[in-house]
Amino acid sequence: MKKLVELITNTWVLGAFALAFAIGASFADIGTVQMWSFVLINILLAQSINLLTGITGQISLGHAGFFAIGAYVCAAVLKTWGIPFPLAFVLSIVTTAAVGYVLAIPAGRVREFYLAMMSLAFGLIVYELAREWRGVTGGIMGMRGIPSSQIGTLNLFGWTIDTVWYFRIILVALLGVMLALRNFVKSHFGRAFFAVHVSEIAAGTLGISQSATKRAAYAISGGIAGLAGAFYAPLVGYLTPESFGMMRSVEVLVMSIVGGLGSLTGQVLGAVVFTYLPQKLQAFNDYQYMAYGLILVCVFTLLPKGLAGLLKTRTRYCKFEQSDLGQGREAATPLTRRDVQGRAEPLIRIQDVTMEFGGLRALKGVSLELRRGTITALVGPNGSGKSTLVNVISGIYKPTSGHIWFNNEDIGGWPSFRVARAGITRTFQDPRNVPSFTVRENILMGANRLYLHGAVGAAFNTGAAQAEEMQFLRRVNALLDISGLAMHADDIIGDLPYGIQRLAEVARALASDPDLLMLDEPAAGLSEQEAEQLIKLIRMARENGVAVMVIDHHMDFLAGLVNEVVVLEAGEEIYRGDMEGMRSNSAVIEAYLGTEEACHA
Numbered sequence: 001m002k003k004l005v006e007l008i009t010n011t012w013v014l015g016a017f018a019l020a021f022a023i024g025a026s027f028a029d030i031g032t033v034q035m036w037s038f039v040l041i042n043i044l045l046a047q048s049i050n051l052l053t054g055i056t057g058q059i060s061l062g063h064a065g066f067f068a069i070g071a072y073v074c075a076a077v078l079k080t081w082g083i084p085f086p087l088a089f090v091l092s093i094v095t096t097a098a099v100g101y102v103l104a105i106p107a108g109r110v111r112e113f114y115l116a117m118m119s120l121a122f123g124l125i126v127y128e129l130a131r132e133w134r135g136v137t138g139g140i141m142g143m144r145g146i147p148s149s150q151i152g153t154l155n156l157f158g159w160t161i162d163t164v165w166y167f168r169i170i171l172v173a174l175l176g177v178m179l180a181l182r183n184f185v186k187s188h189f190g191r192a193f194f195a196v197h198v199s200e201i202a203a204g205t206l207g208i209s210q211s212a213t214k215r216a217a218y219a220i221s222g223g224i225a226g227l228a229g230a231f232y233a234p235l236v237g238y239l240t241p242e243s244f245g246m247m248r249s250v251e252v253l254v255m256s257i258v259g260g261l262g263s264l265t266g267q268v269l270g271a272v273v274f275t276y277l278p279q280k281l282q283a284f285n286d287y288q289y290m291a292y293g294l295i296l297v298c299v300f301t302l303l304p305k306g307l308a309g310l311l312k313t314r315t316r317y318c319k320f321e322q323s324d325l326g327q328g329r330e331a332a333t334p335l336t337r338r339d340v341q342g343r344a345e346p347l348i349r350i351q352d353v354t355m356e357f358g359g360l361r362a363l364k365g366v367s368l369e370l371r372r373g374t375i376t377a378l379v380g381p382n383g384s385g386k387s388t389l390v391n392v393i394s395g396i397y398k399p400t401s402g403h404i405w406f407n408n409e410d411i412g413g414w415p416s417f418r419v420a421r422a423g424i425t426r427t428f429q430d431p432r433n434v435p436s437f438t439v440r441e442n443i444l445m446g447a448n449r450l451y452l453h454g455a456v457g458a459a460f461n462t463g464a465a466q467a468e469e470m471q472f473l474r475r476v477n478a479l480l481d482i483s484g485l486a487m488h489a490d491d492i493i494g495d496l497p498y499g500i501q502r503l504a505e506v507a508r509a510l511a512s513d514p515d516l517l518m519l520d521e522p523a524a525g526l527s528e529q530e531a532e533q534l535i536k537l538i539r540m541a542r543e544n545g546v547a548v549m550v551i552d553h554h555m556d557f558l559a560g561l562v563n564e565v566v567v568l569e570a571g572e573e574i575y576r577g578d579m580e581g582m583r584s585n586s587a588v589i590e591a592y593l594g595t596e597e598a599c600h601a
């Protein structure tokens with residue numbers, strides 16, 4: 001099955017299919033070709049909502065709003081200005097992308113039910129505008145006289161575009177959009193979009209700006225839906241608000257879910273089914289919506305991954321597979337070697353940092369310096385403020401007061417993505433990988449902050465984009481080898497044991513080539529062998545000049561690994577020095593007394 005799916009989704013095979021349909025359109029009756037065009041428009045719509053909802057995780061209950069804007073803008077400029085229709089299409093795309101970008105500003109700040117309500121409101125506002133802005137849209141009486149392929153009034157520089165040619169134009173545009181989307185999804189942008197979907201906090205610590213990612217997703221998704229609308233207007237030649245109501249938005253979302261959220265191939269299946277199904281169900285007369293509903297319920301319960309689940313295929317989030325990397329090419333070094341000699345000044349200086357949560361002071365004027373090429377352990381009883389300190393340094397919390405000096409800048413209060421881009425990375429107490437990604441894709445995501453090529457390079461899969469991806473994949477390979485994860489490289493990480501997920505998260509943090517690496521209880525739940533691999537990774541980071549801070553309760557693990565220990569108690573530093581001194585320090589013993597950690601210590 002996998003081979004079959006790979007075959008039918010191969011670019012050349014898809015091209016051959018498209019060519020067959022393009023030629024076949026000359027022999028099919030006009031009604032059939034018109035129907036094919038509707039399928040293509042629905043595929044565009046499904047791809048558009050899939051990018052926003054399936055990949056970026058931003059539910060959209062008002063997607064028909066973008067479709068409507070695209071259609072009305074195209075229709076209005078074609079009717080009133082008489083410009084060539086490709087230009088009208090560009091205007092539709094630009095307008096809907098701009099609307100999407102602006103909508104993302106409020107929508108990007110809310111989640112779940114609030115986001116659903118906001119997107120619903122967007123769809124309703126556009127629908128009401130279409131009904132009430134009679135001067136432009138014709139209101140409920142509709143907009144007539146749009147140059148149409150059906151009645152032969154659509155022209156391009158004197159060439160009349162009939163239904164068959166119009167279908168061919170939509171087909172070419174759709175293929176272009178799908179290829180660009182496929183390239184985009186497999187790039188660091190696709191991985192960033194999905195990272196935001198899974199955990200906005202973790203995405204931030206990988207250098208991914210949550211708000212910029214959402215704005216980009218809304219703009220691209222809006223632009224594609226706008227293009228679908230632009231194609232729709234001359235196809236039907238007549239627009240009424242009823243084509244863009246709430247039902248249309250729901251239909252688009254359902255089409256994408258039934259096809260398989262997240263799957264590009266699934267969207268094609270969903271769109272085909274949902275263009276033909278309502279027609280076929282007309283045979284049930286008054287009961288057609290009941291039959292429609294029943295089919296939906298069955299699909300949702302029996303096929304949780306939609307029709308794409310039947311194909312047993314998954315969307316890849318990486319441009320190359322292991323086999324593409326080639327054997328015997330020069331091995332990459334996993335980290336850039338930082339010169340430590342003669343750099344006595346600390347890499348990061350935490351100065352008098354206080355963090356309050358309401359009335360609770362989790363950190364009380366903590367000061368700390370970390371140097372390149374050293375490992376510092378941060379220990380202390382539960383609730384002493386260790387994770388809070390890591391959260392403050394990594395930009396997840398804004399400190400109530402104090403400074404964090406890094407490269408001569410006070411980064412205290414910077415957003416997490418900015419901190420990560422500056423070279424500070426971390427792992428979490430509970431690993432925050434992307435469960436549906438492979439180990440390789442997860443680790444590659446760590447390199448996100450280092451990519452230089454932009455969205456256009458990613459969509460067109462330029463040579464520079466490929467070279468960069470290849471370069472980071474080689475680094476990932478080196479990290480896979482060092483961490484002992486090579487045999488799991490292409491396994492889905494969510495299916496693997498906890499210890500492997502933890503190791504992969506550490507490898508992912510290292511893939512960002514950080515200056516400062518902070519590990520929050522990295523050894524918890526690891527087997528002895530996995531703990532050894534972890535130690536190897538941490539030592540390798542130190543040898544390359546990375547400053548490492550490790551929170552852990554396991555003194556056996558820390559002993560022999562760290563250069564310095566800092567002990568926190570109730571948000572204050574109570575000890576700083578070596579492991580030996582810590583074991584005999586009375587303040588430390590008192591802090592731990594009666595707790596489980598005392599036994600370890």
Ligand SMILES: Nc1ncnc2c1ncn2[C@@H]1O[C@H](COP(=O)(O)OP(=O)(O)OP(=O)(O)O)[C@@H](O)[C@H]1O
Binds near residue numbers: 357382
């Ligand atoms: N977001 C938050 N809101 C309110 N209180 C918080 C928040 N985060 C941490 N705290 C509180 O701050 C204190 C320090 O918590 P923190 O998680 O930093 O401790 P810790 O030393 O990492 O503990 P553990 O070893 O159990 O992880 C605790 O009292 C905790 O309840």
